[in-house]
Amino acid sequence: MTPRQARDGAQLKPVPHGLLQAFRAYESALMSDDVAALDALFADSPTTLHGDATGLLVGHEQVAATHDPRGGSAKRRLVQTHVQVIDEDHALIVAVTELDLGGRGLQTQLWARDPVRIEHGGWQVTAAHVSEPAPAFDSRIWRVVGDPLVSSHTADGALSGETVAVKDIYAVAGFAVGAGSPTWLEQAPVAKAHSSVVASLLDAGASVRGIARTEEFAYSLSGLNAHYGAPPNPKAPDRIPGGSSSGPATAVALGHASIGLGSDTGGSIRVPAAYQGLYGIRTSHGAVARTGMLPLAKAFDTVGWMTRSAFLLQAVGEVLLPSSPLSPVTPADVELVPALVDLATDEVATAVREALPDARTSSWEPSRLEEWRQAFVTGQAYQAWQAHGAFLETRLDTLGEAVRGRFEMARSVTREQAAQARAILAEARTKILEAVGDDVLALPSASSVAPTPADAPGVRDDTLRLTCIAGIAGLPAVSFPVRTATNRPAGLCLIAAPGRDRDLLALAQSLPH
Structure with missing residues (x-):
């Protein structure tokens, strides 16, 4: 420089x-x-x-x-x-x-x-x-941390030596699930068993470094938890970390853990990965078991993880994901979608294009994308209230302002509105699957670089227009780090047909990085 x-x-x-x-x-x-x-x-x-x-x-x-x-x-x-x-x-x-x-x-x-x-x-x-970054306990990042918190189950597994920051929505035996909410944590029972994904990582030789912060009930994209503060963004110190898997993302970016176990409903892996210069994957809907995971919206919730390298991202996938029955994908299968790239800011759009200079161009133009986004928001909200409304009905005042606003909206969604949203999303899913086909579509992981806290609310809808596509169709999505001309981290997102998770991970490993 x-x-x-x-x-x-x-x-x-x-x-x-x-x-x-x-x-x-x-x-x-x-x-x-x-x-x-x-x-x-x-x-x-x-x-x-x-x-x-x-x-x-x-x-x-x-x-x-x-x-x-x-x-x-x-x-x-x-x-x-x-x-x-x-x-x-x-x-x-x-x-x-x-x-x-x-x-x-x-x-x-x-x-x-x-x-x-x-x-x-x-x-x-x-x-x-x-x-240099100090590995000290930071309550903005961790709810509880150890050295390790939970030891691995084997000394010679595929992930031996790796450490995991577990998002505070997954059960870890001996600890309650906190969900980013002090009020929820007060009444949450101590888990008697690990969630299935945590158990699989331990069986593969990884250890649990600690339980990392999330936004309340994982219902946000900013990472600004009103109770515990925002985990820092070491790649852009004046900017937000991205959420809701903010704690695991920051833990990995700081080197406190090598694997950040999170979830992705509307972008909660892809956004923090983009903002903090990490590799991240949102898996196909249902590809990785969600047993022991606190839900937000079951029709869209998926397991995901973040790492500092494409190699480790793929290594975790080899442990957690089923094999792919389809033929591998190659860089020649990647299609850049100009209609989606243009939805990002100029600096992010330029970084995405420059990362794939030889990619083919897709002619797909989802003209009803804003309608799809609104239906996604409505459908997600309806399910979020079904999952947590009974608890929150008399406790909405315990939530931070932004998350409280979303749950208040969720409480107002009627069955008829939810049914209309489902119909729109079913049609959207068909259109998206047709557009993806056997190819890999490339688009920005988020609409901008990490914004400042003051600007964060203004970019949420723009980012959801991009991230909801994979959520609606249940697609796997890998976020690949790129740099803008101003040297800020951003994300290039690769999406493919459901079940092609391993193929995307292999593709990310083969791309220049």
Whole structure:
């Protein structure tokens, strides 16, 4: 990324010659564990400083002792670099890094030039401070966490060594399901057995890291829980995390867990995956058993998960999903749907198109999409009230404002309105299945990059127009991370016919990433 310079009054000071080359040499040496180069790039002085979470090192001798040729530094990439020039021989560099393990770090370095030195233009680090994501408990992310919370059932399974953040709608034996609601949690019984999907992951060697936050009753796309706060979005710190599988998404993005077990009714896997730069899958309706999962709208609820890599996303699918009876899909089967891509903001639409430069173009134009969205919202609301109305009838005031509004609307939906919605959705399902056929359709996972909390309500309907398509037809959908021109995370969504979950996972693994 091109470094940015700080202003001095109205003038920009030019970056001194050789400074950026020395800075890049430092990064290269750190990532390749070139101890000799690192030692040379730190000033050989008793006043040289290096600080991080473990403490402060004073003097070149102490700093050099920490350089480990055995791969001690976490792999990372630079995402922002800012240079503040002090004078021709001194400058401050502040850089944001993105770790392969998830999350973001920050490093600040004071550089000084020794005119006697030849190597690296005379530039050396005289003081440095590094911060990386802390794996500490964060109540916005976790309801309860352990190390692990529940141990795996085997040491040599397909998922041995992996850790799972379980969305707080799945039963974990010994704990109650909290559903993102303190009022619900107060009366919820302790689960005697694991939900079927949690048990399957444990049988495959994964352990449960903890139970992660969700929005109340998983009825939202923002991730802004009114009681516990919003989990942070480490890929876009000033933006919302996306919901309702917000806790598992953030846990994975931060590196607290490697697998985020969530659910997707109207986009609750695809939206947080897009907002936080993750891989995610919403499975075909009924492909993975929902035993032990608190429902929202049974006709649309599906199991899903998020990871930081396409490889692990597929590995989880090999454990949880039935085999595909159909022939594999290839990149040649992918069709970009311009009518759907154009529903996204320009920056997201451009990122999606650039991610698939050779894709064929679909002529499908769902002219009744807004009608379908409204029918989906009505159908989902009716079922949500059937699932939770008896409990919430006298407790609506315990809900956060946004979720309360949805349940109040859900309470007002009549049987006749629900029946009309079902008829529209049945017709829509037929149209969608015809459009998908044997191909893979590509569209944005969400209509925009992660919005700010203030802007979140305004993008909900736009995103639902895209996400409801898979929900209406019970399709599998994989969200693939892409980057916009402003370096913000977004999502490319691939959808296929029901039952082609494994095929989509294999396709995501084969695409450039």
